[in-house]
Amino acid sequence: MATDTLHRRGLMFILSSPSGAGKTTIARRLLAEDGEIAMSVSATTRPMRPGEVDGKDYHFVSQTEFDRMVEDNGFYEWAHVFGHSYGTPKAQIRAGLKDGQDYLFDIDWQGTQQLHQKAQADVVRVFILPPSLEELHRRLIGRGTDSAEVIAARMARAQAEISHWDGYDYVVVNDDVETCFGKVREILDAERMRRTRQTGLIDFVRELTRG
Ligand SMILES: Nc1nc2c(ncn2[C@@H]2O[C@H](COP(=O)(O)OP(=O)(O)O)[C@@H](O)[C@H]2O)c(=O)[nH]1
Numbered sequence: 001m002a003t004d005t006l007h008r009r010g011l012m013f014i015l016s017s018p019s020g021a022g023k024t025t026i027a028r029r030l031l032a033e034d035g036e037i038a039m040s041v042s043a044t045t046r047p048m049r050p051g052e053v054d055g056k057d058y059h060f061v062s063q064t065e066f067d068r069m070v071e072d073n074g075f076y077e078w079a080h081v082f083g084h085s086y087g088t089p090k091a092q093i094r095a096g097l098k099d100g101q102d103y104l105f106d107i108d109w110q111g112t113q114q115l116h117q118k119a120q121a122d123v124v125r126v127f128i129l130p131p132s133l134e135e136l137h138r139r140l141i142g143r144g145t146d147s148a149e150v151i152a153a154r155m156a157r158a159q160a161e162i163s164h165w166d167g168y169d170y171v172v173v174n175d176d177v178e179t180c181f182g183k184v185r186e187i188l189d190a191e192r193m194r195r196t197r198q199t200g201l202i203d204f205v206r207e208l209t210r211g
């Protein structure tokens, strides 16, 4: 049996951070450079930002549609963030994990807690921190997507979000983006080799140790 045929269960790779710390930047790069991970596309009621694509960045839905999905038990988890609803649709992901597909989640600490409770063995939780609050503010302004009011609200929430750092398996400071990305990649690579995820290992080892 060749090692490249070993079956592995997919993992749920969660990236969270205070808004503006850089998780979207890291997530996009991971998706572009890693052929084995796919984005879990959340549903949200918040308006689309310039440059965002419906069905790729989010499924942009009305509050009525969102409420219907909640009623139909269509979400792994959902939460209210910044006055809008966000949720992780269940369909697709369950089947994908079984087939060895990895998924990337850009969700907040509330969603992370819920996902961890429901699927602990599959979940890897990574928290991205900004190098300072001043730099976080600069990044939010520099991104140019939010009004001064929204930026103030995000900054006001940042410290509360940072206080949930201890609900994560890994914490990485995003000072230099290359360094941060490299570390996130290393976490993903190592987690893929976890013994418990490599479901084909038993047969492989049995063959190696055949007497
Ligand atoms: N619980 C949960 N949070 C989500 C989901 N999708 C996005 N979020 C979080 O909602 C927050 C706001 O996201 P967004 O409006 O894209 O703005 P961002 O802060 O610039 O990323 C972020 O903290 C996301 O991680 C989801 O499906 N569930």
Ligand SMILES: Nc1ncnc2c1ncn2[C@@H]1O[C@H](COP(=O)(O)OP(=O)(O)O)[C@@H](O)[C@H]1O
Pocket (backbone or CB within 6 Å): 017, 018, 019, 020, 021, 022, 023, 024, 025, 026, 139, 140, 142, 143, 144, 174, 175, 176, 177, 178
């Ligand atoms: N290491 C970094 N150094 C400087 N700017 C960064 C870094 N990482 C991200 N940024 C910039 O900061 C802004 C916020 O990043 P983004 O990925 O949108 O954050 P989040 O998804 O956490 O809200 C963007 O304009 C992005 O280009």
